Structures are given as structure tokens and as C-alpha cells.
Amino acid sequence: MNLDEALPGFIAESADLLREMEAALLECTAGSVTPETINLIFRSAHTIKGSAGLFGLDDIVAFVHVVETVLDGVRLNRTAMSEELIALLLSCKDHIQSLVASVGTAAPPDSTLVTRGEELLAALRQVSAIEAAGPTDATAGSPEHPGNAIGTRPSTSAQTTTDWQVLVRFSPTVLTAGMDPLGFIRYLRTFCELRRVEVLEDTLPGPESFNAETCYLGFHMDLRTSAPRSRIEGAFEFVREDCTLQITELHAEPHRDAQIPAGPSSPPPTQARPKREGAPEANVLSRSIRVDAGKLDYLITRIGELIIAAAGVSLLARRGGNSELEERTSTLAALVEQVREGALQLRMVKIGGTFDRFKRVVHDVSRELGKEISLALRGEDTELDKTVVEQIGDPLTHLVRNAIDHGIEPAEVRRARGKPAGGTITLNAFHDSGSIVIEVRDDGGGLRREKILAKALEKGLIQEDRALTDPEIFNLVFEPGFSTADSVTNLSGRGVGMDVVKRNITALRGTVGINSVAGEGTTVTVRLPLTLAIINGFQVAVGKTSFVLPLESIEECIEFSAENGHDFTNLRGHVLPFVRLRELVGTKEPAARRPSIVVVKHAGERAGIVVDALLGEFQTVIKPLGKMFRKVDYVSGSSILGTGEVALILDVPALVQQAIVRARNHAAA
């Protein structure tokens, strides 16, 4: 194996392990310090150390070793998993991450990283030192109650065992020498737990060259025992000359009486390739493969082109009137659609991974501010496009920080208001008519309406005489340069405000809204399109120009009617405001004789769009708009039709908003 080629694998594996480690650490803060969790943290660290050793990454091995030592103390109940220790371990996890990242760049280690490592090591050694002194002091203090030592649970749960990996191959003559390899394994079983045995029969020849009296087999065993290495070696004493024996320590649980080394002094497990522990899980995971994101993006763009090309072909077939060709192209179109869906599915990832990141954000920020805050996650399995996931992280982080910083009140205030002292941030995700909705909710004090109004007036964002609805006022916080924070904290109020959040989300073709109930909390709702690449579109026309609407946002299409000249119609007893696309476009072509209304929905609001003709469904490959069109507020993108013509994709949220505003102004006037 070429190690350089395997290095990206190591980096990816470490990233996974560090994520697991972080998740487990955060689980501990939630108050569930179970042996499994501790073991998980330990195993993550241990596997990283093992792999790093394989690559000769001594810095990482040395650092992780000390972390492992401390974790071992926790595992043996010698050290309590305190809040401080968790915070320290989280920092260590970050440091390991930086170390691994610096391996990838092949740059010389930067000095701040080195200093940081030394600081952390010093802190870790201090923990080890306390733990080394701990039990002795405790037993000395209360000799008659040794079981009451602080932070020590009864030692029955602590097994002083070690896991070993034994690889043994016997010489071909061992059978004729009167020895049976099975006997050695039976003997091992008298003092070891045989956790796994694998018969290595790769050297077993075919029937032609098979000699019944020659030993071909080897054995690969995972043992767990409290006996030392020498005893395992001793088991093979009789065949010492007639076998190759390899014994590797898998993970050590040092003896209670052994001195815990303060530095990296134990031999790194490099004798054999360290096996990743938890093999069964690894097998399950290996059903998925890592694919370079660039390749996936390439595939999606090609499929986009394929859809356009296929649309062109079917158009030609229709025009040519060749029914057989038409039939074939419709089969082709169905297949292309399936391929498209499959390809887009490849890009879909669960949002849970992104949500998990916030456990850490909430932990760190609430610690920094001295607030007690828990994070509730809902809808983690909701899937959305990889690109969206990647780009939504920063805006969401900002929203979460904001909620902690400005949303949740200090504990005293909460108690005075009759709320639980600990605040809760809820992240929720779900699908809704072709978009994904992500909610960031806090149970804090809510937005202060009057304060926002005052600030907006001061900044000249609104005129004094305008009557605004509550949602309108709340949404002012997304205006550039708006911040009501009384004090500038370390977290927010640094000028990077909600306006940036809004800009980032708009760039993803999404929308953001905020609602709040005084004293009960605030909910920020982010709506994003499920995918950024290809959508199911519905083609409409004004005059000879085609437009596309996302199919998911369409509720129905109805015949045009209007309440005597007003810009709304009666839809089964409800008022439906509409916009005339013809007016927006400003076409001079003669009006159609029978226009239609397309009823669209966004964020719970309905509106109609009046068009000349309905042209039907259409696979829409979204192309970005040129700079010229950036200012056109009812268009969100463009697409290429089968004929090669360009169709503009209408911005449904903007149109709905426009229709509602116009209807209201009209009603007010």
C-alpha cells in the first residue's frame, strides 16, 4: 500500500472519528456519562493514534497518547468526567483536528498550533497528576471506607483486561512432527476470551497439489485477557521454531497498580496494521463509498445538458409527426427523468450532520455566557442538497448564536418570569411544498417590538407615520446595519448581523422570516429550495415569451376571472390576490383571449399569477442569471428550452409577496 495515497483516507477517517468523539463528549455534558460513551471516545482517540502511527505522524501520536491516558483514567473511574474536563477534551479534539488538517496541507506546523498543543498537554498532565494522587489520598483519608473514594465506583466494573490480536502461521511440517495447532488454540482458551477467530486458508492449495499431511493453515485471533503478553507467547512455546507469531496489543486497559506514564512512552502499535475496532460496524459502513464532490457535480451538469438535449429531440419528433419516433423519445424522456432523480438523490444528505455541529456551538457559547441552554433537534433525517447543506451552516450558526446571545434571557430573569432556568434552542427541519424549512426557535424573551421600531426610525429605515404589522416590524432586523444589542458581546453585535444571514440565504434562492411572541420566544424560519440544480418546472407564456414556475409551488390552474376590475379574484369563497405577468413584463403583444390564473403558494400564503397560456410540465435545468437581470425582482433564474430558446424562471416568493402587498395597498386606498 502506498502510504501517500492512503493519506486522504486517513484524513477522512479521522474526521469521522473526531465527529463521533465530539458527539460522545457532548452526550456526556447532557449528563449521560455511560461506560459505552467513554469507551466510544477512547476508541476514537485510540484508532486515530494507531492510524497516525502507521503514517509516522509522530506529533499526532504523541498528543493523542496523552489524551488517551486521561481518558483511560476516566474509563477506570479514576477521574470524574467533570464539565471542565469535557471542555478540555473538546479543545483537544479541535486540536487533533487542526493537526490532522495540517497533515493534509503538508505545510510546516505553524507556531500557534504548537503552542496550543503545549498548553493543552500541560492541562491534560495536570488532570493525570490529580488522578494519580486522587485514589491514594482518598483511601488514606478514610481507610475504613475504601469504597467511598471520591469519583471511584466499585472496582468490579473495571476490568483490567487487554485486547490482543494474534496472528500465527505454522510451518508445513508441524503436523508430521506430531503437533496439532488446534491444541494451542484450545490452551489459549483456558485463560483468554477468544473474541474472534479467523482461519487463514489462503495458502490452502488446490486438490492436485494438496498434501494431506502438510499444514497450510494460519489463524488470526482477537483475544481478551488479563494475562500478560508473555503468557500468550508461552502458549506457543512448543512450536516456537515452527511458527511465525505476531502479537499486537489492540487496546490496553492498564493494570490498576501500573504507573500511568505522563508522556508518550508506550510503544506505538506499529507491529501490524492496527485494526479499526468495532469491525462489524465498519462493515456496515463500508456499504457506502466516498465520491469526490467534483465528480458528482460534473455528473449533475452533464445530466442537465442531457435533459436539454432530450427535450430538443422530443420537440423535433413531435414536429416531424413520426409517431414511432415520438414513442421512443417518450421512453427516453422517462428514463432521463429517472436518471435525473437518481443523480439528484446522490446529492441529498441528511441535515442531521449539520444539526449535530450545533451541539458544540450551543455547548461552547452557553459556557462562555454562563447560560444554561440545551439544544433540541427535530427532523434530523430531512434530506436536502449537499450544496445547500454546505452553505447553510454559517447562516444557521449565526442564528443559533443570536438566539443564545439575545434570545435566551439570563437565568434570574427566566426564573422571575416563571420559566425553567435553563433555556432551550430548538432546531427543526421539514419539507414543505418543494422547499425545506429550517426553524431556529428559542424560548427566550422574544423580540422587543418598541425597541425595534425606535431603532428603525433612528436609522431611517421606516417613516414615522407608517402603520406596520408585527411581522413587518420583526423582519426589520434583517435590514442592513440593524442591531439592537445593548452591549457588544464576544459573540454577536460585531457588525455581522442578520442582514448577512438574509443575504446568504437569498443567494441560495431561499427566504427567511422571523416571528416572535413577547415573553415566549422567537422563531426564525428559513426556507430553501430542495435543490439548486434541476427542478420540475411548469411552463407558461405571455405573448410569445415562455416562463417557468417551479411545479412544487403550484397549487392549481384556474380560468381567469376578476372581481370587477380589481387585482383579486374569488377562489371558492376566498380572496385570491393576483399579479398580471403581462404587466410585469410590459409586453406590447396583443392580449390572449382566454388568460389563466396559476395559483401558487409560498410560506402559507396563496396568490395568483395571470398568464396568457399554460404550456405544461417541463424539466428545468436552472442556469444562473446574467448580471443584467439581477435587479429584476420577479425572476430567479433562467433555463433553456428544447427549442434552444431561453425561458425565465419566475421567483414565486417575490411574486406572492408582490400580489399581497398590492392587494393590501389597494384595500387601504
Added chain:
Amino acid sequence: MKRQVRSKGARLRIVGEMTVYTAAALQTEVLAGITERTATKLLDLSEVSEMDTAGLQILLLARRHALALGRELQIVAASSAVSEVLQLLQLTTLTAAPAAEANP
């Protein structure tokens, strides 16, 4: 030496020791038994009195030979001596679903 392997239809029964002392003879007989007509061979090891590494090798060889011929070899019965070895080496899948244990 008297014949140790009895073949009857799909059933292949091995009687007596499966050790280094009998392995050479067993090799020929078992392989021949597998090559015979039927596609699936049911291996009856209920009358095997003893099994060592050499015996195990015969079993593994037989399985490999059957696979090479595209046939299935299934252990349908095992004596306590055989079970002990299979359990020790965690080869119990041999008895359950031999086809799943493909060659490395």
C-alpha cells in the same frame, strides 16, 4: 485400510477419525465423493470420532473443491468432536450456509 467415506445419493458420510493419520486416504475418497453425480452434497459428520488440523484441512479442501465445481457442500450433521472444533474456530457458518463462505 477400510473405506471411511460412504456415498449414498447426495449424502456423503464420513466415519471414524479425521486426523493426520487418515487424512491422505480421506482426501482421495472425499474428493471423489464430491465429484460424483449430484449437485448438492450433504456431508454427514455424525460418526466422526476425532478431528484435528489435518482433518479440518480436508473439510476446507472439500468445500473449496465443491465450490470450484459449482456445487454446494453442506454439513448436515456433526458429531461432538467436529462441533467442538468448528465452535473453537468460529466456523459454525460452515454448517449453516456454506455458499456464503466464498473463497478468499
